[in-house]
Amino acid sequence: MTAIRTVAYADGWDGSVVNPLGRAEAEARDAAGQPYAVLVLADGRPEWVVAISWGDGYCGTTRLDRRGRRVAADEWRRGPDGDLFLRCRRTWHGPEDVGDHEFAHVAARHSTTYRLDGRRHDIDEPRGDRGGRTDTSGVEPAPRAPRPAFGRWQDLLGLAGDVRLVETAAHGLPVSSADEPPWRPPRPASPPDLESLFVAGVDRTVGDGAERARLELRHLGDLRLPSGRLIATDPAWLEHDLVPYAVTVPPGCYPVTLSLARIGDDPRHVRVAAARLTVTDRPVHRWEMALRPGQELLDLGHDEFFGFGVDAGMACFVDADEAAGRIETWRTFRIGEQPYLRVEDGGMVLWASGWGDGAYPTWIGRDADGGVACFVADMLL
Known part of the structure; x- marks a missing residue:
């Protein structure tokens, strides 16, 4: 029947x-x-x-x-x-x-x-x-x-x-009737205009449009990556979080640039908007989310991302082979004195993380041939 x-x-x-x-x-x-x-x-x-x-x-x-x-x-x-x-x-x-x-x-x-x-x-x-x-x-x-x-x-x-x-x-x-459907397909978060974060003098809104800020750049010198395996994390978590990104680069030294947002009329109110590790000078053709082994975009829902967690108000770039030896380095860093620090031997770069604690994504910029041009940690201002 x-x-x-x-x-x-x-x-x-x-x-x-x-x-x-x-x-x-x-x-x-x-x-x-x-x-x-x-x-x-x-x-x-x-x-x-x-x-x-x-x-x-x-x-x-x-x-x-x-x-x-x-x-x-x-x-x-x-x-x-x-x-x-x-x-x-x-x-x-x-x-x-x-x-x-x-x-x-x-x-x-x-x-x-x-x-x-x-x-x-x-x-x-x-x-x-x-x-x-x-x-x-x-x-x-x-x-x-x-x-x-x-x-x-x-x-x-x-x-x-x-x-x-x-x-x-x-x-x-x-x-x-509704302006928006009651469901959304699982589209992971897409990167913002990351290129504009590294143009000095640009004015933009931050804090969901609540405040105005002017961008400045700080070149921190080179970060040593002896293994070519980059870790972005809260330096206070290094003891427990030593997993690098799955995408690697040739071992070497790579320049790190911070995008700083000077907010409102207070010259002392400076936040780190993003950190970029430049691998090559070739233009970025497309962006992709940086993933660690075992992470899959299929696991993400609408506007979600895989990011590194922060609960000490700080973030860092460090090589996987260097990380275990840098566990105590962050303890000498005082956010109130300056929002960033490069360790003298180039083995680690630290900065104050955006608005503070939370989770922050890292994006990989690829050139027209698919090669890695840069990593950018977005502080979600």
Whole structure:
């Protein structure tokens, strides 16, 4: 017997159909790689919400129970061969007598994350937020699937048996309009205009536009990189954080320049806006996030980044082979005296970190041939 599901298109679902779309517009977005959502209805209620952005290599599916509670969610990502692979699967099993908000916190939770290298990691939380967790790891290739043709949503959802999808605009569900969709594809943070941070005399706003600042440059001389493996971190964490970036450069000495922001009318109010380690003088053609081994952009959500943590108000550049011997160096550095310091032998550069504690990204500038031109630690002013 053929099972019937009805299908509607929109910007998304938040308990209502947000910004409904016709089939033609949804299909055009699908072809252009633009975000949209598919609602698959069973007996007039949303059973599945499919969030698609092929331009980001992303498709997320959410299954709802009869009370509208999220009970399963899959995240599919585009693999190197163009097919989709299952990045993460989450499920919730909980009491029938709790509402949507409480359900996510008290339900038994399970998540499985797959990596492209064949690793699998499972997390079981049988009591939800109430405590208790078991982590297990293993080796298992991620489930894979071809990108479904527009309208063939049953192929992605794994609907069993003979299922027919019927498109409808007369679904009878509540409808709402919004300036922004209720979901966003997982686009990691992109670099700001890093080049402009290293132009002396430029005026710009800082502190989310709350204040004005004028940029100055300080050339700190060369940093020695005997291994070519750069570490950016809080110097107070060197004892525990000696992991360099995965991208390396030839061993040598490389100049470091700080971008300083002199804020407002107080000549003493100076913050470090960014630190640049220049590898070559070739122009930067593109920027990429600096990653450490094991970090993957696929793990980042919307506007997220991998950064180094700071809780002592300081940051540093140091070579991986030098780091262990520099653990005590930072203790002689006093932020109140000056916002930066280069160790005399060129083995370490330290500076006051932006507005203070937090997490800060490092970006790699590559030239037109793909070579490394520079590293820039952005202090997020």
